[in-house]
Amino acid sequence: MLENLQLLFDYPTLGADLIANGLMIGAIFALAAFGMALVWGVLGIINIAQGEFVMLGGFVALTAAGLGVPPLATIPLAAIVLFMVGWGLYRLVIFRVVDRDLFVSLLATFGLSIILQQLSNEIFGADVRTLETGLGTLVLFDGQIVLAEIKLVSFVTALVVGLALWAFLKRARLGQAIRATSQNARAARILGIDTDRVYAATYALNAALCGAAGSLVVMAWTIHPYIGLPYTVRSFLVVIVAGLGNIAAVIAAGLGLGALENVAGFVLGAEYQIAFVFALMVIILVVRNFLLRRKREYLK
Amino acid sequence: MVLLNLLRSAAVALMGVGFLLSASGTVSAKVEGDIVYLGAAISLTGKYSTNGAHTRRGYDLAVEQINAAGGITVDGQTYKLGIIYYDDESTPARGAQLAERLIQQDGVTFILGPYSSGLTRAMAPITEKYGVPMVEANGASISLFQEGYKYLFAVLSTTEQYLQGAIALAAETADEGQILRVALAMENDPFSQDVRAGVIADAERLGLRIVIDDKLPPELNDMSATMAKVRALRPDLLVVSGHAKGAALAIRQIADSRIDIPMLALTHCDAAQVIEKFGEKAEFALCASQWAPGLSYSDELFGSARDFADLFEATFEYAPPYQSAESAAAVMVFADAFERAGSFDPAAVRDALAATDLMTFYGGINFDEAGRNVAKPMVLFQVQEGEYRVVYPSDTAEASFIHPTPRWSER
Numbered sequence: 001m002l003e004n005l006q007l008l009f010d011y012p013t014l015g016a017d018l019i020a021n022g023l024m025i026g027a028i029f030a031l032a033a034f035g036m037a038l039v040w041g042v043l044g045i046i047n048i049a050q051g052e053f054v055m056l057g058g059f060v061a062l063t064a065a066g067l068g069v070p071p072l073a074t075i076p077l078a079a080i081v082l083f084m085v086g087w088g089l090y091r092l093v094i095f096r097v098v099d100r101d102l103f104v105s106l107l108a109t110f111g112l113s114i115i116l117q118q119l120s121n122e123i124f125g126a127d128v129r130t131l132e133t134g135l136g137t138l139v140l141f142d143g144q145i146v147l148a149e150i151k152l153v154s155f156v157t158a159l160v161v162g163l164a165l166w167a168f169l170k171r172a173r174l175g176q177a178i179r180a181t182s183q184n185a186r187a188a189r190i191l192g193i194d195t196d197r198v199y200a201a202t203y204a205l206n207a208a209l210c211g212a213a214g215s216l217v218v219m220a221w222t223i224h225p226y227i228g229l230p231y232t233v234r235s236f237l238v239v240i241v242a243g244l245g246n247i248a249a250v251i252a253a254g255l256g257l258g259a260l261e262n263v264a265g266f267v268l269g270a271e272y273q274i275a276f277v278f279a280l281m282v283i284i285l286v287v288r289n290f291l292l293r294r295k296r297e298y299l300k
Numbered sequence: 301m302v303l304l305n306l307l308r309s310a311a312v313a314l315m316g317v318g319f320l321l322s323a324s325g326t327v328s329a330k331v332e333g334d335i336v337y338l339g340a341a342i343s344l345t346g347k348y349s350t351n352g353a354h355t356r357r358g359y360d361l362a363v364e365q366i367n368a369a370g371g372i373t374v375d376g377q378t379y380k381l382g383i384i385y386y387d388d389e390s391t392p393a394r395g396a397q398l399a400e401r402l403i404q405q406d407g408v409t410f411i412l413g414p415y416s417s418g419l420t421r422a423m424a425p426i427t428e429k430y431g432v433p434m435v436e437a438n439g440a441s442i443s444l445f446q447e448g449y450k451y452l453f454a455v456l457s458t459t460e461q462y463l464q465g466a467i468a469l470a471a472e473t474a475d476e477g478q479i480l481r482v483a484l485a486m487e488n489d490p491f492s493q494d495v496r497a498g499v500i501a502d503a504e505r506l507g508l509r510i511v512i513d514d515k516l517p518p519e520l521n522d523m524s525a526t527m528a529k530v531r532a533l534r535p536d537l538l539v540v541s542g543h544a545k546g547a548a549l550a551i552r553q554i555a556d557s558r559i560d561i562p563m564l565a566l567t568h569c570d571a572a573q574v575i576e577k578f579g580e581k582a583e584f585a586l587c588a589s590q591w592a593p594g595l596s597y598s599d600e601l602f603g604s605a606r607d608f609a610d611l612f613e614a615t616f617e618y619a620p621p622y623q624s625a626e627s628a629a630a631v632m633v634f635a636d637a638f639e640r641a642g643s644f645d646p647a648a649v650r651d652a653l654a655a656t657d658l659m660t661f662y663g664g665i666n667f668d669e670a671g672r673n674v675a676k677p678m679v680l681f682q683v684q685e686g687e688y689r690v691v692y693p694s695d696t697a698e699a700s701f702i703h704p705t706p707r708w709s710e711r
Contacts (some may be wrong), residue, residue: 004529007532017528022524121345121349127544137557146558150556246311270520271514273517273520295494
């Protein structure tokens with residue numbers, strides 16, 4: 001660990017390279033976390049199948065590319081297909097658990113995640129898959145920072161999608177309905193909002209966002225049927241840090257997590273990279289709980 | 301009271317029947333007509349389903365070929381081979397159950413191994429308990445052979461040997477007095493850590509210095525932290541082991557980050573399809589393999605390694621991965637042992653297996669005390685012009701080892 005820190009001091013640009021690459025990974029976490037925050041805020045459901053939507057998005061992109069669709073065009077395609085998958089799953093399963101206990105929806109989405117994993121294993125096979133985009137590499141500052149262009153694409157996509165989502169929630173009719181439902185579902189219903197449709201749209205939108213993230217994962221990293229969990233965990237972490245109603249905070253938390261994780265992997269050694277993520281999550285939860293308790297006591 | 305006595309005698313009678321059944325199950329082999337049955341529980345579904353299918357095709361092809369050539373002659377009589385398959389769903393607990401079922405219910409007394417070390421580890425105690433020989437072709441973990449099993453035989457090289465060739469090859473490239481620096485990026489799972497132990501042992505023996513020793517968590521889908529270290533420390537050799545995911549990530553991220561490494565050695569290149577997926581980016585990588593179609597081994601059943609590959613491709617429409625080749629070899633080992641034992645008595649066959657000295661298209665087969673095949677070395681391919689070419693060991697090499705890997709700026 002000490003020698004790794006020493007390395008960082010000896011080669012200061014290394015830190016910049018680590019952070020730059022970490023931000024790219026973090027953009028994907030943010031993209032997957034937008035939807036989790038939405039679903040949590042609006043339906044009151046913590047969607048454990050989040051990572052499985054990412055995984056499915058990857059396989060949709062792979063399949064489409066196999067049929068001759070240019071790799072980058074698979075990003076919106078994966079989002080559209082996953083939108084439909086999300087809608088279908090809402091109509092099949094999720095609407096039954098919306099007003100129920102949190103535990104019921106946790107179990108239901110956990111079950112969904114297992115079913116999606118096994119189905120993809122059956123349909124797409126268990127192999128680790130990747131999709132080549134043919135994009136090159138960006139070399140900055142005389143080779144001090146080296147970034148794959150596809151990672152840059154995913155970074156920009158995450159930012160653009162975040163901006164679009166923000167505008168959608170602010171301006172669009174459906175976006176306003178989503179916000180109204182999340183504030184008070186009963187009042188929204190009384191005022192004539194079809195909350196069931198809002199729930200379905202929200203869940204489908206979440207799946208679509210994850211689908212876009214998944215298509216980027218398969219192009220920049222790898223995908224296989226069991227890759228979902230890390231993305232679920234990261235999304236959860238991002239959302240508990242950022243809160244439910246704040247898209248800018250989700251982006252910041254996602255990028256921050258990616259960068260921190262990469263630097264931690266470097267300094268502590270790769271074997272502690274995931275452990276670091278979990279430790280961070282526990283610390284944040286404890287601190288949050290502590291702050292909330294003070295607030296509760298104050299209210300009392 | 302009378303009732304109790306009745307129950308008791310009934311229980312005793314049942315136990316007697318049970319004993320008879322189990323006894324008959326372990327003594328006589330499963331032979332129906334002129335077909336002798338082997339049993340196999342392999343992963344047809346679940347996360348090992350791809351490799352499970354490779355395994356099954358290897359078994360099937362060998363059985364077909366042996367039967368087509370007239371079967372085997374045991375004690376003056378000819379028999380054909382058959383296999384009873386079950387799907388272990390890629391889970392060890394299911395594998396253990398199925399081993400029990402094959403032996404107890406189906407009366408099979410010869411078992412072909414499952415896919416992966418984990419499944420083999422789950423089944424070996426069962427076959428050992430019943431004294432049923434198991435010849436396995438897909439469980440490479442060294443720990444399988446440290447339990448003192450008497451009925452377990454493996455045709456493949458064990459894990460610690462996977463990348464030792466890379467260390468030997470690297471040592472050959474060193475100048476006089478130069479201390480080579482090695483970086484390790486190994487997944488934190490039993491397989492890759494066995495590989496790591498072998499590499500470290502050989503690095504120490506040959507005087508190489510380990511400068512990076514990262515253990516990648518199995519959930520990890522990115523290696524950029526490790527790659528940053530490699531960029532800073534510039535090792536002479538980078539060794540990566542992390543199944544197909546590790547190979548795919550390493551090839552992709554080294555190319556994406558334009559990291560110049562004189563020598564890169566991997567496992568699972570073929571599973572990750574590095575040539576098909578990454579093309580130019582995979583060029584010059586060294587890949588460990590149990591077997592290759594270009595090797596100079598041959599036998600009377602399949603002909604040369606190349607003949608086996610052609611037959612396999614004609615039958616299944618894809619080039620044989622080594623998993624299929626070693627699986628076919630396992631069936632050949634059983635056939636050979638039956639003929640030499642002259643009976644289907646499990647104990648006699650076990651002794652015949654232990655005395656195996658066979659040459660196959662897959663390589664020599666000769667088991668040591670622990671049941672490991674010591675006659676066949678691992679091979680190393682190098683990706684050259686979009687093809688895997690054997691570069692190590694030197695006596696079976698098809699091409700010479702290209703070293704160092706050209707810099708990215710010169711490609």
